[in-house]
Amino acid sequence: MISRSGENSDYARAPEGAGRNDHIHGDEGGIDIEPFMARALDDVIECIMDFGEYPEPKRDARGNRVSSKATRRFDLKDWLINKRDEAYKAEFIVCMIIRSAYDRGLLISRERNVFESELRPELADSDIVSDRALQMAIDEREERS
Numbered sequence: 001m002i003s004r005s006g007e008n009s010d011y012a013r014a015p016e017g018a019g020r021n022d023h024i025h026g027d028e029g030g031i032d033i034e035p036f037m038a039r040a041l042d043d044v045i046e047c048i049m050d051f052g053e054y055p056e057p058k059r060d061a062r063g064n065r066v067s068s069k070a071t072r073r074f075d076l077k078d079w080l081i082n083k084r085d086e087a088y089k090a091e092f093i094v095c096m097i098i099r100s101a102y103d104r105g106l107l108i109s110r111e112r113n114v115f116e117s118e119l120r121p122e123l124a125d126s127d128i129v130s131d132r133a134l135q136m137a138i139d140e141r142e143e144r145s
Helices: 034-051 076-083 086-098 101-123 127-144
Strands: 013-015 030-032
Touching (some): 086 101
C-alpha cells in the first residue's frame, strides 16, 4: 500500500516539471523538495485523518463522494485492518456503543492521536509524501514566476 523511497530517492532531486506540470517546464533543472517534506507529511496525514484516504476524494455537483480506488493512494480503513487485531476492533466498537458521548469524544481523540503517531514514521519517506512535496515545490516556483 505504501511504497517507500530509499535515502537516495529519485525524489531528492526530482526533474523540474515532473508530474502534472511536465508540459510547463522544458529545462532539465531540478527542484529541491527537502524543504517541503515536513509540510507535505503534515498535509498528507491531515487529509487522511479528515477524509480517511489520500488524496482528498472528489465530489460531484451534489456533494457526493465520487472517489474511486483507482485514484486512492492510501486508505485508512485498509491500513487499520492490517494494523489492528480483532480484539482491538471489538473493544473499540463496544466502547463506541456503550459509553457516553463525552467518553466517546475522548476515545476518538485518543485514537486519532495514536493513528497519527503511527502514520507519521510510516509515511515519512513514502512516495506519497515525496510526490506531495514535489507538487508543493512546483506550485511555489510557479507562484514566484
